[in-house]
Amino acid sequence: MSSDQAKTLRDLRQQADARRRTDQAETPSTRVIAITSGKGGVGKTNCVANLAVELSRRGRKVLILDADLGLANVDILLGLAPNGHLGDVLSGIREIDEIILHGPEGVDLLPAASGIAEVTALSEAQKARLKMALERLREGYDTLLVDTGAGISSNVIYFAGAAQDVVVVVTPEPTALADAYAVIKVLRNRRKVRRFQLLVNQVHQVSAAEAVHERLLRVAERFLDVEINLLGHIYADSAVQRAVMEQGPLVQLYPTAPAARCFAQIAQRLDMLPPPLRDGAVDRFWDHLLTAEGSS
Numbered sequence: 001m002s003s004d005q006a007k008t009l010r011d012l013r014q015q016a017d018a019r020r021r022t023d024q025a026e027t028p029s030t031r032v033i034a035i036t037s038g039k040g041g042v043g044k045t046n047c048v049a050n051l052a053v054e055l056s057r058r059g060r061k062v063l064i065l066d067a068d069l070g071l072a073n074v075d076i077l078l079g080l081a082p083n084g085h086l087g088d089v090l091s092g093i094r095e096i097d098e099i100i101l102h103g104p105e106g107v108d109l110l111p112a113a114s115g116i117a118e119v120t121a122l123s124e125a126q127k128a129r130l131k132m133a134l135e136r137l138r139e140g141y142d143t144l145l146v147d148t149g150a151g152i153s154s155n156v157i158y159f160a161g162a163a164q165d166v167v168v169v170v171t172p173e174p175t176a177l178a179d180a181y182a183v184i185k186v187l188r189n190r191r192k193v194r195r196f197q198l199l200v201n202q203v204h205q206v207s208a209a210e211a212v213h214e215r216l217l218r219v220a221e222r223f224l225d226v227e228i229n230l231l232g233h234i235y236a237d238s239a240v241q242r243a244v245m246e247q248g249p250l251v252q253l254y255p256t257a258p259a260a261r262c263f264a265q266i267a268q269r270l271d272m273l274p275p276p277l278r279d280g281a282v283d284r285f286w287d288h289l290l291t292a293e294g295s296s
């Protein structure tokens with residue numbers, strides 16, 4: 001080989017290496033964020049729908065996983081009509097792409113609720129099938145928002161425990177706070193979740209959110225060895241109810257409403273969160289969901 005040829009070969013190798021490095025740096029890893037709460041009705045589903053749109057506006061490709069078995073209703077809030085769920089994929093009636101709904105502003109929704117109920121009872125073959133379907137899916141998304149439903153039922157703990165970030169929605173009511181503590185405690189003790197993002201909904205002033213955060217810190221950090229960050233607040237705002245009635249995301253229908261501005265801020269903070277304390281990418285999430293360990 002001449003020295004010219006050797007040089008060309010070296011250059012080509014260097015270019016290929018550089019390309020590989022760029023590809024690796026640019027390969028987005030899908031982030032899984034669970035939105036949960038202790039008490040029901042505190043505004044989780046609203047948060048999921050609006051944060052999904054805001055994250056999408058920030059350039060994220062977002063998939064919502066509706067995992068609220070009791071009252072799955074992200075589809076209603078987004079004005080969508082499901083034509084199947086994960087259970088249908090398992091029984092072979094539908095392909096996963098067929099049940100994904102395309103919502104406003106590029107947000108997609110996987111109406112998993114009724115299908116996922118059976119995950120713990122799946123056969124190995126079914127689990128493998130589900131995992132393959134989900135693997136294919138995740139390639140297209142960089143953010144997965146999971147609406148877990150409320151409380152400390154095994155389902156909620158199961159989904160929130162498998163996510164990388166857990167957002168706990170709470171209102172200033174004492175009952176909501178006590179229930180939030182309970183859910184944090186169970187996630188800490190049973191699933192080793194150590195970092196929580198607190199979202200205080202339906203406040204009339206910012207100081208109310210700070211007060212809720214402080215109260216929770218006083219008990220939770222002392223007894224549980226967890227980190228609780230105040231992710232933000234959302235104002236009590238009649239525009240939220242109007243948007244629900246109109247079956248569209250608040251941030252789209254009433255972008256200048258006080259609560260809508262809050263969602264924009266929260267999405268920005270969520271986007272800038274440091275990597276989670278626990279290891280894991282989205283494949284771990286699916287692994288957790290699909291293994292016996294995940295269902296503990």
Ligand SMILES: Nc1ncnc2c1ncn2[C@@H]1O[C@H](COP(=O)(O)OP(=O)(O)OP(=O)(O)O)[C@@H](O)[C@H]1O
Pocket residue numbers: 037039040041042043044045046047068071149150201202203234235236237238240241244259
């Ligand atoms: N910031 C807000 N201002 C005013 N009303 C709100 C606000 N957030 C939520 N709501 C009201 O609370 C209702 C319940 O909200 P949402 O369905 O999101 O709660 P949830 O926590 O998902 O409930 P569930 O536990 O039943 O799933 C909404 O329909 C809306 O009317």
Ligand SMILES: [Mg+2]
Pocket residue numbers: 044045046068071073147149
């Ligand atoms: Mg809900």
